[in-house]
Amino acid sequence: MQIPDGIEKLLPANVVEKAYDDLASSPAREVSKIAVDLVKTGRLFLAPFQLAAAFQDRFERAVERIRTRVPEDRRREAPAEIAGPSLRQMQYLEDKNPLWQMFEELLTCTVDSEAVSKVHPSFAQLISQLSRDEAVILFLLRAREFKVIDKLSLNRRENRFENRSVESSELPNAELWQPEQISLYYSHLDSLSLVEWPVEKQDPIMSGGVQTGVRRHSTMRLTEFGRMFVAVCIPEEGFRGT
Numbered sequence: 001m002q003i004p005d006g007i008e009k010l011l012p013a014n015v016v017e018k019a020y021d022d023l024a025s026s027p028a029r030e031v032s033k034i035a036v037d038l039v040k041t042g043r044l045f046l047a048p049f050q051l052a053a054a055f056q057d058r059f060e061r062a063v064e065r066i067r068t069r070v071p072e073d074r075r076r077e078a079p080a081e082i083a084g085p086s087l088r089q090m091q092y093l094e095d096k097n098p099l100w101q102m103f104e105e106l107l108t109c110t111v112d113s114e115a116v117s118k119v120h121p122s123f124a125q126l127i128s129q130l131s132r133d134e135a136v137i138l139f140l141l142r143a144r145e146f147k148v149i150d151k152l153s154l155n156r157r158e159n160r161f162e163n164r165s166v167e168s169s170e171l172p173n174a175e176l177w178q179p180e181q182i183s184l185y186y187s188h189l190d191s192l193s194l195v196e197w198p199v200e201k202q203d204p205i206m207s208g209g210v211q212t213g214v215r216r217h218s219t220m221r222l223t224e225f226g227r228m229f230v231a232v233c234i235p236e237e238g239f240r241g242t
Contacts (some may be wrong), residue, residue: 021181034183038067058095059087062104070112078110085124096241098135102127102233114192118232124190127233133176136187138194138222142230146170146220151205153213161214186220194226 038060086103093100106123109115121240130138140146149168152161173179191193197220222230 004019010072037072038063055091058100061095061236062090062107062168065104066108066111069108074113075111076113076116078107079116079119079121080111080122080126080221082119083107085128089124089128098132098139099127099130101235101239102130102135105235106233108161115232118228120228122234123233126194126229129188131185131188133178133181134189135234135239136175137172137185137189138226138230139234140172140175141220141222141226142234144170146172148220149215150218151213151215154211167215189226193223193240196221196223 078148086107090103093103095101095104102129103124106119106127109119132189147168147170148166150164150166153163154160155162171179171182173182176182176185186197197218199216199218201217203215203217204211205215
């Protein structure tokens with residue numbers, strides 16, 4: 001049995017050397033089979049660049065996880081337009097970063113013949129635009145919606161509502177690094193067509209028979225496209241190390 005040519009382009013040199021050493025050892029047959037299977041999975045991504053040493057270690061671990069999740073008879077070559085951008089972005093991320101884990105989920109689906117039909121070519125670019133907190137918001141929205149009740153006072157002179165105050169909120173502020181940026185996160189996720197936050201009900205606030213404000217009932221939730229994105233790119237069990 002021989003290790004496929006080109007292994008050094010995808011895996012660290014010490015892994016290559018160990019694989020060849022294992023071929024000569026007594027339990028070589030079983031160990032080398034795993035090594036070859038690992039290489040076969042890694043080569044599906046056809047990385048068009050030489051992986052940096054630090055990234056090789058992280059990528060090797062990711063390939064091992066993917067190899068155990070996707071049976072060999074279902075593995076297919078990853079589309080270059082998805083694998084290339086994903087791997088380029090992953091070079092700059094630690095493997096505990098939620099965005100790395102989203103890229104890993106995406107790559108797992110791209111090499112799985114039973115899951116690749118759910119993958120949209122834009123998913124890699126969308127992940128690259130997200131912050132850590134936005135990834136957490138998307139994960140939490142998969143299981144539930146966030147209901148908010150706020151009120152605004154009516155400036156009759158300028159005929160506009162102002163002075164927003166929140167009466168109740170299910171927004172996950174405690175789970176975010178920068179909860180004060182929640183409005184910015186929503187605006188960004190909305191611009192990516194991943195999340196919507198419609199006002200579903202408005203009640204006028206009256207005083208002395210005159211409207212002085214309005215109470216709004218709204219819900220933040222995933223869009224249909226957002227649900228597709230989350231189903232492919234967010235680990236079902238959540239993010240490691242967060």
